[in-house]
Amino acid sequence: MLGTYFTFTELLLWIPLVTGLIAFFIKDSRKVKTFAILSALATLVVSIIALTFSDVANHPEYGVYHNVSYVWMPYIGSSFSVGMDGMGFLLTFLTSLSYPLIFASTWKNEYKNAHSFYGLMLLSQAGIMGVFVAYDALLFYFFWELALIPIYFLCSKWGEEKRIQATFKFFIYTFLSSLLMLVGIIFVYLHTPAYAPDSAHSFSLMAFYNAVLEPGQQQWLFWLFFAAFAVKIPIFPLHTWQPGVYEQGNYPSVMVLSAIMVKMGVFGMIRWMIPIFPAASESYADIVIVLSIIGIVYASAIALVQNDLKRFIAWTSIAHLGLMGAGIFVRNESGLQGVILEMFNHGVNILALWIIVDIIEKKTGVRKIKELSGLAVKSPSLAIFLVIIAFANIGLPLTNSFVSEFLMFNGLFQYNKIFAVVAVSGIILSSAYMLRMVQYLFFGTPNELSEKVGPISGLQKIVLGVIILFVIGLGVYPEPVFNLTQNFVSDILARVGG
Amino acid sequence: MNAIILTAIWGVVMMFGGVFFKKTSTPKYWAIAGVILILAANILEFFGTPLFNIDTRGMLKFDQYTLHFNTIVFSCTLLYFLLNGRDVEKVGPHVSEYFSLMFFVLCGAAISVSYNTLLLLFLGIEIMSIPLYILTGSTKQNLKGNEAALKYFLMGAFSTGILLMGIALIYGGNSLGSFYIDAINIGTGSMPVLIGAGIVLLIVGMSFKVSAAPFHFWAPDVYDGAPPVISSFMMTIVKIAAFVAFVKLFQTSFGSIHGEWKMLVIIITAATLFIGNITAVFQQSVKRMLAYSSISHAGFMMFALFALNSTAWEGLILYAAGYSIATIGLFAIIVKMSDYSLDGFRGLGKTHPALGITATIFLLSLTGIPLTVGFTGKFYVLLAAVKTGQHLWLVIFAVICAAIGAVYYFRVIQSIYFKEPVEGVNVGLNYSTAFKYLLFITAALIILFGIAPGLIIDWIYY
Numbered sequence: 001m002l003g004t005y006f007t008f009t010e011l012l013l014w015i016p017l018v019t020g021l022i023a024f025f026i027k028d029s030r031k032v033k034t035f036a037i038l039s040a041l042a043t044l045v046v047s048i049i050a051l052t053f054s055d056v057a058n059h060p061e062y063g064v065y066h067n068v069s070y071v072w073m074p075y076i077g078s079s080f081s082v083g084m085d086g087m088g089f090l091l092t093f094l095t096s097l098s099y100p101l102i103f104a105s106t107w108k109n110e111y112k113n114a115h116s117f118y119g120l121m122l123l124s125q126a127g128i129m130g131v132f133v134a135y136d137a138l139l140f141y142f143f144w145e146l147a148l149i150p151i152y153f154l155c156s157k158w159g160e161e162k163r164i165q166a167t168f169k170f171f172i173y174t175f176l177s178s179l180l181m182l183v184g185i186i187f188v189y190l191h192t193p194a195y196a197p198d199s200a201h202s203f204s205l206m207a208f209y210n211a212v213l214e215p216g217q218q219q220w221l222f223w224l225f226f227a228a229f230a231v232k233i234p235i236f237p238l239h240t241w242q243p244g245v246y247e248q249g250n251y252p253s254v255m256v257l258s259a260i261m262v263k264m265g266v267f268g269m270i271r272w273m274i275p276i277f278p279a280a281s282e283s284y285a286d287i288v289i290v291l292s293i294i295g296i297v298y299a300s301a302i303a304l305v306q307n308d309l310k311r312f313i314a315w316t317s318i319a320h321l322g323l324m325g326a327g328i329f330v331r332n333e334s335g336l337q338g339v340i341l342e343m344f345n346h347g348v349n350i351l352a353l354w355i356i357v358d359i360i361e362k363k364t365g366v367r368k369i370k371e372l373s374g375l376a377v378k379s380p381s382l383a384i385f386l387v388i389i390a391f392a393n394i395g396l397p398l399t400n401s402f403v404s405e406f407l408m409f410n411g412l413f414q415y416n417k418i419f420a421v422v423a424v425s426g427i428i429l430s431s432a433y434m435l436r437m438v439q440y441l442f443f444g445t446p447n448e449l450s451e452k453v454g455p456i457s458g459l460q461k462i463v464l465g466v467i468i469l470f471v472i473g474l475g476v477y478p479e480p481v482f483n484l485t486q487n488f489v490s491d492i493l494a495r496v497g498g
Numbered sequence: 499m500n501a502i503i504l505t506a507i508w509g510v511v512m513m514f515g516g517v518f519f520k521k522t523s524t525p526k527y528w529a530i531a532g533v534i535l536i537l538a539a540n541i542l543e544f545f546g547t548p549l550f551n552i553d554t555r556g557m558l559k560f561d562q563y564t565l566h567f568n569t570i571v572f573s574c575t576l577l578y579f580l581l582n583g584r585d586v587e588k589v590g591p592h593v594s595e596y597f598s599l600m601f602f603v604l605c606g607a608a609i610s611v612s613y614n615t616l617l618l619l620f621l622g623i624e625i626m627s628i629p630l631y632i633l634t635g636s637t638k639q640n641l642k643g644n645e646a647a648l649k650y651f652l653m654g655a656f657s658t659g660i661l662l663m664g665i666a667l668i669y670g671g672n673s674l675g676s677f678y679i680d681a682i683n684i685g686t687g688s689m690p691v692l693i694g695a696g697i698v699l700l701i702v703g704m705s706f707k708v709s710a711a712p713f714h715f716w717a718p719d720v721y722d723g724a725p726p727v728i729s730s731f732m733m734t735i736v737k738i739a740a741f742v743a744f745v746k747l748f749q750t751s752f753g754s755i756h757g758e759w760k761m762l763v764i765i766i767t768a769a770t771l772f773i774g775n776i777t778a779v780f781q782q783s784v785k786r787m788l789a790y791s792s793i794s795h796a797g798f799m800m801f802a803l804f805a806l807n808s809t810a811w812e813g814l815i816l817y818a819a820g821y822s823i824a825t826i827g828l829f830a831i832i833v834k835m836s837d838y839s840l841d842g843f844r845g846l847g848k849t850h851p852a853l854g855i856t857a858t859i860f861l862l863s864l865t866g867i868p869l870t871v872g873f874t875g876k877f878y879v880l881l882a883a884v885k886t887g888q889h890l891w892l893v894i895f896a897v898i899c900a901a902i903g904a905v906y907y908f909r910v911i912q913s914i915y916f917k918e919p920v921e922g923v924n925v926g927l928n929y930s931t932a933f934k935y936l937l938f939i940t941a942a943l944i945i946l947f948g949i950a951p952g953l954i955i956d957w958i959y960y
Contacts, residue, residue: 176901
């Protein structure tokens, strides 16, 4: 049955899509909440089962469980072709892990029109899954845009006062840059060899990898693709949408945005950019790495003086993602392996940060760093969670980020020592801003605000506990992830000639 | 041939029917029946069963392209009648005549896509335009409507003059002394001055008809001043027919000297995209915004003329169909509303969820978001343009303009969903359940063609 009638990849797409559409019709807010979390758990279960069949290299027969292709638009050589490879497994797992955690941690939140809220959330999950599993450029573009639409509605409908303008800016940035990528996709498509008899060209990933592009053409195509991915990541100087959206958006959407959606940009660069334009990636690597490093230092410096907790997290995210941008373009094994691992690590770490900030804001009604003080006295368990997550964000040994950041710095060091030295300052800055935040929030004398923070609920403890499990687990034993992505990384490196 | 004869006959039937119809609601059903009949006859001809065999001496030519496009035009008209039938009744007392004039417009549209000589091109365009001058001014008491009608008439007559001059020059300039567009086919040798001047005049004249910049000045005032039901008809069915006539003429007659006049088309395309989109951003009235946005969509359809390859033809058909369905749907909603401004749309998603969700889908399609036919249409015209391998800057410029388009379309979506309704607006909207379901079907069509554009395109190669 499996592999003949359906595959894991399809299930990961259809479960959130179908349940998301159904959710719009469940008017009772409590029922729709339960429905959404059950759907997310079902996706998670599928994803975990899929992981047990992920060793395609040693068991080629597993391939049919994941990869599938249907005829879609044969006359232009596009097919509904989806599947998972090493990076795909990891990121679909991150996606399916994040949604139940998000739903559970915000279980107590009440939304107006809960049915639309949860419906849109599940649709966004379907869109994001699609981006990670599409093996066809046109399909990839479809999902790339479709992931954006539910998030646009979510952030514009539920959130704070200036949410509409902030989200609109984000939308226009992304829409314009994706259209530029579309022009690039069309151009590359017209230079691909034929794969099917019906059409002279093909949109399939393999056709794109084999496209005959002169170095001169790659030079400008590179920037068309770069625009789309760099806005999503975001890489300096295209980051200006992010603090506003993170500040004004509602927590669950922002969690989706920061934990998963920004990874779409990194993912896109690794799968759809550097292997297609190896020559341009080489000639512009320095420029992109310098931009990324400027982003690290600049964002870290702002995070250091940021007073609003949500904006604070936004800037730390820009700093971390900057390092990932640099890690991609060093184009060596250490750097790439580090980026892929960091995508997962950063996803769970930032999710935990958001959950903690959400709890604090719910309880005290304030999210200004300087107004809060001494929370540790009133809520020791929250303090323990936050300190562990803060350490993970800094990248202390034994936490997950240590491994991935070490690998990225190692890769950067092999590429260029000066870049590596400047980028390491990001780690120093990150310990400064993280510890400053922890210090203000949890230590010091309790004030009247910290009185309101009681013990956190059992559900939230479980959610944070699960995340801590990943933080420590992958910090001590990252081997499973490396095994998963090993072949993928060497495949990409073979294409970019690194 | 079926379509041309039947539309003319049905126009006459509707006109005289006005004497006998007692109730104002009767003509609507006759019109719907008529358009279904015509659609069926056209499909019959498409599959090789013409009802009439008239020797036109090759002046009209019915190939798969023509008949397929006719099918799209009549299907859009059917959709338009179904959605707007009741609102046409509200325009004025002469309901039967309005429908009758629309059938004459359809007759003109059918001629201007199946012409094979320049004379019939002229006839088709004129038959299409003259009833529209009347329809634009059909609200006699409305000053704005009268202004629009007069403006449209003067501008239309002026552009027809230019078109006619162009035709005369082409006739005099080609060595055969022929009106037949396939005979005119100019070789790549030296081009006579008369032909050059004729081509320029033809481009100018046709650009007027399709409202391409810098000949677009009439469009916003006319679309804004005419009754909204009529604007919807003019912006979709009439415009796409004129476009097909435009592309057909230049493909058959002047395709081999494409290089000579391409630059002119490029300038017009860029100007149309730029002016349409930039001006639309500043509009407060949604109706007027759609008038400007229809100019920008003309810019995208001009890409067919720029690329002039088989993909361009597919793109034009798909774009025209998608644009028409979305615009007809959106206008059907606007007509029902009491306030055409952005404020009028506030909170529509809350007060009238069905209108809100369908309007959003139409707007998403006009923006060109994947999964809607608006995206596939844009994708195809851009594909055709990139295929030429030249002037890629124009394509980049076009996508930047498309992103500007998102600004004004999404402002309406913001009003619909994210803003609180204004007191007293949209309270007594009067529409039937059938209308609601029709809107849902229209929206479903948009998504269906967005996922499977082959449903429209494949018939070109039937």
